[in-house]
Amino acid sequence: MTLEQMITVQSTNQSMREANGTWIAHGKTLKFAALFSALQNLLPLFDLRRSEPFQVINYNRGGHYAPHYDYPTDEKTQKVMEKRGNRIATVIVVLKRAEKGGGLVFTELKTSLLPDVGDVILWFNMTSRHQLEYLSKHAACPVERGRKIVISLWIRSKGQEFTLKSRNSNGFDFRDFN
Ligand SMILES: O=C(O)CCC(=O)C(=O)O
Numbered sequence: 228m229t230l231e232q233m234i235t236v237q238s239t240n241q242s243m244r245e246a247n248g249t250w251i252a253h254g255k256t257l258k259f260a261a262l263f264s265a266l267q268n269l270l271p272l273f274d275l276r277r278s279e280p281f282q283v284i285n286y287n288r289g290g291h292y293a294p295h296y297d298y299p300t301d302e303k304t305q306k307v308m309e310k311r312g313n314r315i316a317t318v319i320v321v322l323k324r325a326e327k328g329g330g331l332v333f334t335e336l337k338t339s340l341l342p343d344v345g346d347v348i349l350w351f352n353m354t355s356r357h358q359l360e361y362l363s364k365h366a367a368c369p370v371e372r373g374r375k376i377v378i379s380l381w382i383r384s385k386g387q388e389f390t391l392k393s394r395n396s397n398g399f400d401f402r403d404f405n
């Protein structure tokens with residue numbers, strides 16, 4: 228099955244997001260498995276097995292994602308939270324760049340990116356104290372021309388204690404090695 232076929236099989240449109248999102252298992256095809264191991268090599272401080280399946284997000288013209296946090300706090304998700312923790316970080320891989328529009332904006336940081344095909348973007352959604360990182364609020368600007376396709380990987384916090392520790396403002400000191 229081609230990626231094109233996979234991402235048109237299932238589609239969700241939420242009010243916040245005008246796009247199609249398709250969940251794809253890390254090992255669904257050889258290419259996804261290769262991407263998964265490339266990302267794991269790139270990000271050795273994370274255990275990517277403790278992440279959600281890939282989500283391929285397709286934005287057609289007008290497609291966008293309103294400002295949001297990748298850090299659910301609603302009651303529905305409490306069970307998952309207890310088991311897997313929240314989304315400590317988000318990884319985005321750009322598969323197709325819009326011809327116009329489609330930037331990624333961090334609204335609190337007042338920073339925007341127009342990433343290129345093949346770029347990988349990582350940010351933290353959670354502080355080292357397991358709280359919402361309010362600076363992580365972001366949005367995908369409307370695609371004005373062409374089409375944008377990204378893969379999102381939301382990394383869960385349980386099992387990432389090493390990463391959390393290294394983010395602690397105290398950093399490592401000799402006590403950590405005793
Ligand atoms: O499509 C983008 O640039 C951002 C997508 C996003 O917000 C996410 O995957 O959490």
Ligand SMILES: [Fe+2]
Pocket residue numbers: 295296297317365
């Ligand atoms: Fe997001």
